[in-house]
Amino acid sequence: MTKPLKDCSVAVVGLGLMGASLCMDLKEGNLCREVRGVARRTRTVLDAFFAHAVDLATNDLQTGILGADIVILATPVRTIIATLEEIGPRLWPGALVMDMGSTKGDICAAMAHLPAGVQPVGGHPMCGKETAGFEAAECGLYRNATWVLSPLPRTSPDALALATELALAVGARPLVLEPERHDRLVASISHLPFLVASALTAAVAEVGADDPTVWDVAAGGFRDTSRVAASDTQMFLDILMTNRAAVLAQVERFQAHLGALHDLLASNDEAALRKMLAASQQARASWKPRQR
Amino acid sequence: MTKPLKDCSVAVVGLGLMGASLCMDLKEGNLCREVRGVARRTRTVLDAFFAHAVDLATNDLQTGILGADIVILATPVRTIIATLEEIGPRLWPGALVMDMGSTKGDICAAMAHLPAGVQPVGGHPMCGKETAGFEAAECGLYRNATWVLSPLPRTSPDALALATELALAVGARPLVLEPERHDRLVASISHLPFLVASALTAAVAEVGADDPTVWDVAAGGFRDTSRVAASDTQMFLDILMTNRAAVLAQVERFQAHLGALHDLLASNDEAALRKMLAASQQARASWKPRQR
Incomplete structure (x- = not known):
C-alpha cells in the first residue's frame, strides 16, 4: 500500500475531543481525499456535519468505514477494543487501522486478531484536555504534541510510514x-496524575462539606493540581x-514519596x-512542557 | 487613624512576586502618596527602582519603614516573623502593619507582640504563581483574587477598614x-497540593532515571498537576x-482517598x-476558578 495520505479516504470513529479535532485538521489542511466521521449520537453526527468538520457523517459504523483507506478509532479504550472486533471482517484489504486510545497493551493485542491484510498501528497523541x-474540539490540537505509534510485528513499513505521515501532517x-x-x-x-487529582478533589470536597469557604480561598494551586479530575x-x-x-505500581511509588514527605514534616x-522538596523543585523547573 | 489610602506612605518589605506586584499596582493606579520598596539584595533594589515599580527603594529595613503609614511584609513566613520583632520599636505610632504570608497562625501570634498603638492585620492574597x-511580578496580579484578612482582637475597625481599602484598590x-x-x-x-505535586514530580523523576522518554510523553496532565512543585x-x-x-491532617485525609482508589482498582x-471518580469529577467540574 503506497497511496499517500492526500489520496486516502479517512474514517474517524468517535467525534469527541480527539477524533473531531483530527477531522478538523484534516479538512482544514486539505490533507486527504475525504474525511468521514462516525459518531454514536445523531446530535454529534449533525454537529460535525454542519460545522464542516467532516465531508460525510454517519452514525452507522459499517457505512462509515466501508472502503476507507485509513480507519482511526477515537473512542474510550474498551469501545475501541469492541469496535476492532466488529469492523474486522468489513475492512478494505490493505486498510490502515489506527486508534487514539490512552493505553496500548490491550488494544494492540486486539489488533493482532484483525484479518490478515489489514494494517494495524496503535497510537496515542499526548494532548488531552479535561x-x-x-464542543471541545479545535484545529491545531495536535501541534507539537508527541504522538506515540505502536506498530505490531505484522505491520508493514509502508503502513507505519503512512501513520507517521498522518501524525506529521497535523x-x-x-x-x-x-x-x-x-x-x-x-x-x-x-x-497517576489523574488519580492524584481525583483524590485531591475528594479531600477538598470533604473539607468543603464542613466549611464551604474552602472553595472561596481555592486559587491557582488547587485549580491546576486538580484540573484533570474533571x-x-x-x-x-x-x-x-x-x-x-x-x-497500581505508579500509585505505590507516589505513595512512598508522599509518605516520606509526611514523615519528615511530622518528625520536624x-x-x-x-532536600526532597529541592530535588523535585529542580526536576520540575528544568522540564519544559511543549508549547503549541 | 482615619487617613485614606491615597494619603498614605506605603512601605513594602520584600520585592518578590507578591510584594513587587503590589508596588506596581499601587504606583500604576496612583493609589497612595508614595510607594517604598525594601529588598535584601541590591540587585532587586535597583531593578525595582529603574522599573519604576517604587518611588523609593532601599536595602536598609529601618530606613525603608521609617515614618511609613502602612508597612506590608511580603517575604517568606519565618522572615516575616523575624522582621516583625525587628521593626516593632521603630514603627510610627498608629502605623498599619500587614503581611502577605501564606500561613496566619504564627504570624498573627507574633503581631500580638507589636508595640501598643501599632495596628496589625494579617493578610494572605490567594494568587501565587510557581x-x-x-522578574515574575506584574500589574493586575491581585485582580479578582480572594485576599484573606485576619485582624487581631486589638486591631481597630479603622485599621481593618484601611487594609480592606488597600485590597479593594488593587x-x-x-x-x-x-x-x-x-x-x-x-x-x-x-x-497539600504542593506536597502532592512534589511527590508526583519525585515519582516521575524516578521513572525518568530509568527511562528518560517519560519526559517526552509527559503533556498537559503532568504539567498542570505538578506545576506548583516548581x-x-x-x-x-x-x-x-x-x-x-x-x-499533616490534610495529607492523611488525601492518603485515605488515594488509598481507597488504589484498593478499588487492585480489587477490580x-x-x-x-462512583468515587464520578463524585470527584462532578465536584471539580462544578467549581469555577476565579478569572482575572
Whole structure:
C-alpha cells in the first residue's frame, strides 16, 4: 500500500475531543481525499456535519468505514477494543487501522486478531484536555504534541510510514514505542496524575462539606493540581481497567514519596524535607512542557 | 487613624512576586502618596527602582519603614516573623502593619507582640504563581483574587477598614478569617497540593532515571498537576513548618482517598471505583476558578 495520505479516504470513529479535532485538521489542511466521521449520537453526527468538520457523517459504523483507506478509532479504550472486533471482517484489504486510545497493551493485542491484510498501528497523541466532547474540539490540537505509534510485528513499513505521515501532517511529533513501554510511561505521567487529582478533589470536597469557604480561598494551586479530575469518568475508567498493574505500581511509588514527605514534616526534620522538596523543585523547573 | 489610602506612605518589605506586584499596582493606579520598596539584595533594589515599580527603594529595613503609614511584609513566613520583632520599636505610632504570608497562625501570634498603638492585620492574597522573584511580578496580579484578612482582637475597625481599602484598590476581594480557620483551609487547597505535586514530580523523576522518554510523553496532565512543585523551596518550607498540624491532617485525609482508589482498582471493583471518580469529577467540574 503506497497511496499517500492526500489520496486516502479517512474514517474517524468517535467525534469527541480527539477524533473531531483530527477531522478538523484534516479538512482544514486539505490533507486527504475525504474525511468521514462516525459518531454514536445523531446530535454529534449533525454537529460535525454542519460545522464542516467532516465531508460525510454517519452514525452507522459499517457505512462509515466501508472502503476507507485509513480507519482511526477515537473512542474510550474498551469501545475501541469492541469496535476492532466488529469492523474486522468489513475492512478494505490493505486498510490502515489506527486508534487514539490512552493505553496500548490491550488494544494492540486486539489488533493482532484483525484479518490478515489489514494494517494495524496503535497510537496515542499526548494532548488531552479535561473538557470532552465535540464542543471541545479545535484545529491545531495536535501541534507539537508527541504522538506515540505502536506498530505490531505484522505491520508493514509502508503502513507505519503512512501513520507517521498522518501524525506529521497535523503537526505532531511521532514517537514509536512498544505497547508495554508506552503503558508504563503513561501510567506515570497521565494515569497517576489523574488519580492524584481525583483524590485531591475528594479531600477538598470533604473539607468543603464542613466549611464551604474552602472553595472561596481555592486559587491557582488547587485549580491546576486538580484540573484533570474533571476528565470524563468513563474514559478514565477504561484507561485504568486496561492498565491496572502499571497504574497500581505508579500509585505505590507516589505513595512512598508522599509518605516520606509526611514523615519528615511530622518528625520536624527540616533539613531532609528541604532536600526532597529541592530535588523535585529542580526536576520540575528544568522540564519544559511543549508549547503549541 | 482615619487617613485614606491615597494619603498614605506605603512601605513594602520584600520585592518578590507578591510584594513587587503590589508596588506596581499601587504606583500604576496612583493609589497612595508614595510607594517604598525594601529588598535584601541590591540587585532587586535597583531593578525595582529603574522599573519604576517604587518611588523609593532601599536595602536598609529601618530606613525603608521609617515614618511609613502602612508597612506590608511580603517575604517568606519565618522572615516575616523575624522582621516583625525587628521593626516593632521603630514603627510610627498608629502605623498599619500587614503581611502577605501564606500561613496566619504564627504570624498573627507574633503581631500580638507589636508595640501598643501599632495596628496589625494579617493578610494572605490567594494568587501565587510557581515563578518567584521580582522578574515574575506584574500589574493586575491581585485582580479578582480572594485576599484573606485576619485582624487581631486589638486591631481597630479603622485599621481593618484601611487594609480592606488597600485590597479593594488593587481589585482583590477581601475575606476576613480567623488565623486558625485560614490555616486549616489553605492546608487543604494550597499546602497539600504542593506536597502532592512534589511527590508526583519525585515519582516521575524516578521513572525518568530509568527511562528518560517519560519526559517526552509527559503533556498537559503532568504539567498542570505538578506545576506548583516548581515553587520556591524556602517559601514552602516556611509554610509547612508553620502549619505542620493542619498540613499533616490534610495529607492523611488525601492518603485515605488515594488509598481507597488504589484498593478499588487492585480489587477490580469497577462499580465502586466509578462512583468515587464520578463524585470527584462532578465536584471539580462544578467549581469555577476565579478569572482575572
